[in-house]
Amino acid sequence: xxxxxxxLQIKAFSDEQFSTEVANGEFKTLLNPEKxxxxxxxxxxxxxxxxxxxxxxxxxxxxxxDLELEFVFDRTGVIVDYGSPETDKxxxxxxxxxxxxxxxxxxxxxxxxxxxxxxxRPNYLIISWGTLLFKGTLSEMNITFKLFKSNxxxxxxxxxxxxxxxxxDDLRVAMENNSSPDLTHIRIVKEGxxxxxxxxxxxxxxxxxxEVAKANSITNFRKLKxxxxxxFPPINKVS
Numbered sequence: 012x013x014x015x016x017x018x019l020q021i022k023a024f025s026d027e028q029f030s031t032e033v034a035n036g037e038f039k040t041l042l043n044p045e046k047x048x049x050x051x052x053x054x055x056x057x058x059x060x061x062x063x064x065x066x067x068x069x070x071x072x073x074x075x076x077d078l079e080l081e082f083v084f085d086r087t088g089v090i091v092d093y094g095s096p097e098t099d100k101x102x103x104x105x106x107x108x109x110x111x112x113x114x115x116x117x118x119x120x121x122x123x124x125x126x127x128x129x130x131x132r133p134n135y136l137i138i139s140w141g142t143l144l145f146k147g148t149l150s151e152m153n154i155t156f157k158l159f160k161s162n163x164x165x166x167x168x169x170x171x172x173x174x175x176x177x178x179x180d181d182l183r184v185a186m187e188n189n190s191s192p193d194l195t196h197i198r199i200v201k202e203g204x205x206x207x208x209x210x211x212x213x214x215x216x217x218x219x220x221x222e223v224a225k226a227n228s229i230t231n232f233r234k235l236k237x238x239x240x241x242x243f244p245p246i247n248k249v250s
Contacts, residue, residue: 019043019080019140023122026135027177029146029212030201033134038122041090041105041115042083047143050077078138078145082119082170084112087158111164116154123149123172135177144211150175196243206232206241213243 023036088106123136138145151173158167196213206224207217224232226244235241
């Protein structure tokens, strides 16, 4: 149904190709955010030669964008998770089960914040909700506790989280090399891969999957074969 509530979702990956999901590395919000904000920045090189009085700033680079989100955690019983008609799940009221919101926040932290021992770095994240599709890592997180039980156990909190956008190395190098913007790739289909997902990993946008299908003479993009080679043409030729 078009009126079904879609919740913001975060998935954690252990690799920068976003192909290996972290075990239990998925988080869905209790309440969807009222807003989210992007921050874009252009870095300028303002160094000047010795003996000169001033110099015009020169373009240096465009760093990955930042995303800022506010999450609400509440176990007072006022939040209802409405059941899905597809799964026949009953409506669920988020009430205190003895630990307040501590377990909810620990689940959130495990996905977005905890250190990945195998990769020696925090997890790579894909954040999706409606038209929002963001790849990056957590850069900063602030937790504000707002309501407590008589024993001091928190029942409500807001988490303000900032994420740094991520661009794959091969895409970044091609973007920064203005004289050679070729983004030609050949990738092998793995279990669980879809053409839109693979296209998103290469170009940072899944909307080019039909052009990729055409370049590979793929008539049914919904049924890729594991081990199949997919050719991704230069991005400046894909419109």
